[in-house]
Amino acid sequence: MPHLVVLYTPNLDKPAADGGLDMSGLCRALCDAMLTVHDEQDRQVFPTGGTRVLAYPAAHFALADGGAAGEAAGQGGDYAFVYMNLRMAKGRSAEVHRRVGDVLDACVKQRFAEQLARRPIGITVQVDEGHEVADAKTSSLHPLFQKKD
Template identity: 60%
Template sequence: MPHLVILYTPDLDRPLDQGGSDMTALCRALADTMLAARDEAGSAVFPPGGVRVLAYPAAHSAVADGRGDYGFVYLNLRMGRGRSAAVHAAVGQALEATAKNHFAPLLATRPIGVTLQIDEGPEVFDAKNSSLHPLFRKP
């Protein structure tokens, strides 16, 4: 954890010149934003081996009244407990800025909604199995 899951209307998979978006580039930009996040003490907010950004086009969707070429993107960051409200706000603002920058051309040319939410525990069950974290531990 943290995991940032993106759900979006499938029209965004169109080529850029047809009103689509490079969702792979968005995933990388958001992951880099998460990796750059620092807390009040200057420590990394998220462990590099734990950062995950996954994007999924909706198999089925309906947006607004259906009379236009409407797009929608929902970004949900789920993180473990223990970070301050100031860190939540800073991370949210940084992710929002990254998403707004990425979608600026679309927002200027067609109706599209972008929603970002951050959720935090409490978990009722939490199991982790990973061989990624050791790759980022310093000897």
């Protein structure tokens, strides 16, 4: 953990000139942004080897009124939506939660600025703290980022 899962309408999988977005680039930007967050003691909040961002286009979707209001407003009826849910382990302060949310929100606003200006699109960023019933982890990634003395 943390895991940031991005669900999005597949109409965003097209060139930026057509209202789309580079989703691999978005994932990299979000991951990099998460790694910049520090706690009140200036420690990196998320372990580098445990930070993951995964994006999935929705196979099926319906949004709002299907595009009628967008068409009537001259903005087009090709609505898009992105839902981002960050799930992180318990134990971090409310201030850290706020910092993480602010960093992700700023990244999203920067990455989607062009699309937000040109088309009807909704974006949700949600940060959840886990209530783990079981929490087993296996990784050969973490040793790559542990400091050597």
